[in-house]
Amino acid sequence: MQQDSRPAVGASGATSSELPTEFSDLSIWMADWALRHERDRMQKLLSVSVEELRPFYDAMLARMPDVKIYLDQFPLDAMPAEAQTLFDLAMTFMETAHVIDLRWKTTDIEDKFPHERFRIKSPF
Amino acid sequence: MELQTRVPIADKIRPERYQEELRKVFGRAWLCVAHTADVPAPGSYSVVEVPTFKTSLLITRTDNGDVRAFHNACTHRGNKLIRAGKGSRRNFTCGFHAWTFSNEGKLTGVPDEGQFKDLDRELLSLPEVRAEVWQGHLFVNFDREPRYSLREWLGEMYDQFDGYFDDREELSHYEVEVNANWHLGVNSFTEGYHTRVLHRNTAPDYLGSRDNVHRHRPFMELLKRHSRYSAPANPGHRPTAAEVVAYTNTRKLVPAYGTPREDLPPGVNPGRVANWAFDVVEIFPNFVALNANDWHLGLWFWPIDASNTLIRGQRFMYKARTPSDRLGQAYSKVRAREVLREDLNTMEAIQRVLESGALTHMQLSQQELALQHHFRVLDEMMGED
Numbered sequence: 001m002q003q004d005s006r007p008a009v010g011a012s013g014a015t016s017s018e019l020p021t022e023f024s025d026l027s028i029w030m031a032d033w034a035l036r037h038e039r040d041r042m043q044k045l046l047s048v049s050v051e052e053l054r055p056f057y058d059a060m061l062a063r064m065p066d067v068k069i070y071l072d073q074f075p076l077d078a079m080p081a082e083a084q085t086l087f088d089l090a091m092t093f094m095e096t097a098h099v100i101d102l103r104w105k106t107t108d109i110e111d112k113f114p115h116e117r118f119r120i121k122s123p124f
Numbered sequence: 125m126e127l128q129t130r131v132p133i134a135d136k137i138r139p140e141r142y143q144e145e146l147r148k149v150f151g152r153a154w155l156c157v158a159h160t161a162d163v164p165a166p167g168s169y170s171v172v173e174v175p176t177f178k179t180s181l182l183i184t185r186t187d188n189g190d191v192r193a194f195h196n197a198c199t200h201r202g203n204k205l206i207r208a209g210k211g212s213r214r215n216f217t218c219g220f221h222a223w224t225f226s227n228e229g230k231l232t233g234v235p236d237e238g239q240f241k242d243l244d245r246e247l248l249s250l251p252e253v254r255a256e257v258w259q260g261h262l263f264v265n266f267d268r269e270p271r272y273s274l275r276e277w278l279g280e281m282y283d284q285f286d287g288y289f290d291d292r293e294e295l296s297h298y299e300v301e302v303n304a305n306w307h308l309g310v311n312s313f314t315e316g317y318h319t320r321v322l323h324r325n326t327a328p329d330y331l332g333s334r335d336n337v338h339r340h341r342p343f344m345e346l347l348k349r350h351s352r353y354s355a356p357a358n359p360g361h362r363p364t365a366a367e368v369v370a371y372t373n374t375r376k377l378v379p380a381y382g383t384p385r386e387d388l389p390p391g392v393n394p395g396r397v398a399n400w401a402f403d404v405v406e407i408f409p410n411f412v413a414l415n416a417n418d419w420h421l422g423l424w425f426w427p428i429d430a431s432n433t434l435i436r437g438q439r440f441m442y443k444a445r446t447p448s449d450r451l452g453q454a455y456s457k458v459r460a461r462e463v464l465r466e467d468l469n470t471m472e473a474i475q476r477v478l479e480s481g482a483l484t485h486m487q488l489s490q491q492e493l494a495l496q497h498h499f500r501v502l503d504e505m506m507g508e509d
Binding site for chain 2: 038042057061064065068071075079087090091095096098101102109112113115117118119120121123
């Protein structure tokens with residue numbers, strides 16, 4: 001598989017081990033959920049149950065309006081490292097939220113092309 | 125030829141027929157192979173696999189901006205020159221004996237050249253494929269003497285998309301190998317009748333309305349070889365909690381739609397439908413484009429053999445400026461990804477049924493006219509000498 005891991009944000013993309021202070025309440029999610037590539041975010045989603053996903057969803061949904069206002073202070077391709085990590089976390093929320101919103105019983109419903117055979121070559 | 129509502133689909137996917145399709149359809153048609161966005165600047169290259177011709181293409185953008193397509197094969201012993209991927213490089217060196225070629229296909233370097241008695245560099249250029257760019261899409265023709273120009277092949281669409289595909293960026297790129305005939309792949313994406321049922325769990329209310337429960341297409345047109353229709357946006361679409369967040373302070377994308385842009389060229393939303401979601405355009409034989417306000421998706425169906433198909437999907441969206449733009453795009457692309465995975469999941473089941481002999485024909489509705497047309501065009505090409 002092509003491993004083109006250009007960051008979603010362009011040039012720098014450096015991350016931090018901390019979130020911006022205003023969002024320290026989200027720090028418990030950082031290690032597992034601040035993910036850089038669509039492949040990783042999909043893998044993470046498929047590795048958890050709906051019950052495990054829900055607390056992450058609830059925590060992020062409540063904070064997303066503020067997260068977006070905060071992140072939009074910065075250009076997409078030049079976020080400070082802490083903002084970048086927060087952005088990665090928000091990206092994972094965006095790419096996993098449909099499971100809760102659509103009230104799926106599992107994080108990958110049946111009757112879809114098997115994810116094991118679905119090759120993701122997206123740029124980020 | 126008349127349109128057929130009962131298409132003998134089991135016959136269409138027989139391996140014996142496939143050999144003839146290779147010669148008369150794929151061997152003669154102009155085939156879209158890539159978006160030129162894969163080679164954005166002089167010096168860019170991209171490798172595209174075309175299993176139908178058992179070949180790999182090396183696509184380059186040369187210093188004068190031309191896009192060219194070569195067989196990705198070293199002319200010394202035939203090793204694959206560049207294994208995969210894309211990037212920026214003006215010279216290509218084979219990993220076997222280090223023969224080197226320019227991005228114009230010229231042989232520029234041969235180690236220990238004195239040991240070759242009669243080496244003719246001209247003769248040893250990379251074999252080039254006839255290629256033409258149309259609106260950000262690269263088309264090739266494998267016929268030695270093409271019967272049609274690209275303009276003739278695309279017909280009225282040729283002049284109808286000026287600028288539409290520009291200023292976008294790639295958001296997703298997926299590939300799958302499906303154990304099913306290529307027709308079953310194309311057919312899965314060129315009707316909207318299935319959307320209410322197949323996508324009930326992934327996009328329950330993205331199309332149609334209370335007045336159009338079955339999501340009849342508000343615009344549908346059969347062209348000489350190709351076909352297109354528009355899908356009806358649902359004005360009563362109810363966004364979920366995350367969707368509301370996703371599209372705050374940024375543009376609406378699938379499963380929602382903004383108001384059709386004023387500056388769309390005539391080929392996009394050609395019926396000027398008010399509640400417009402997106403268009404589906406089949407460019408015969410094996411390329412399907414979905415075109416919307418702020419995104420487009422290209423879907424390729426490359427037969428590997430009569431019962432296996434490489435399907436490639438590449439989605440582009442408007443260029444994101446802010447983090448909110450990108451977050452909204454990410455939400456949309458994953459919603460669309462899950463819809464796509466449902467679309468991909470009926471073909472193998474159909475293939476098995478057809479191979480079993482349990483079913484010989486498919487019965488098509490007026491909402492599936494594009495499928496009827498696809499097989500009419502196929503029969504016409506197969507009827508040519």
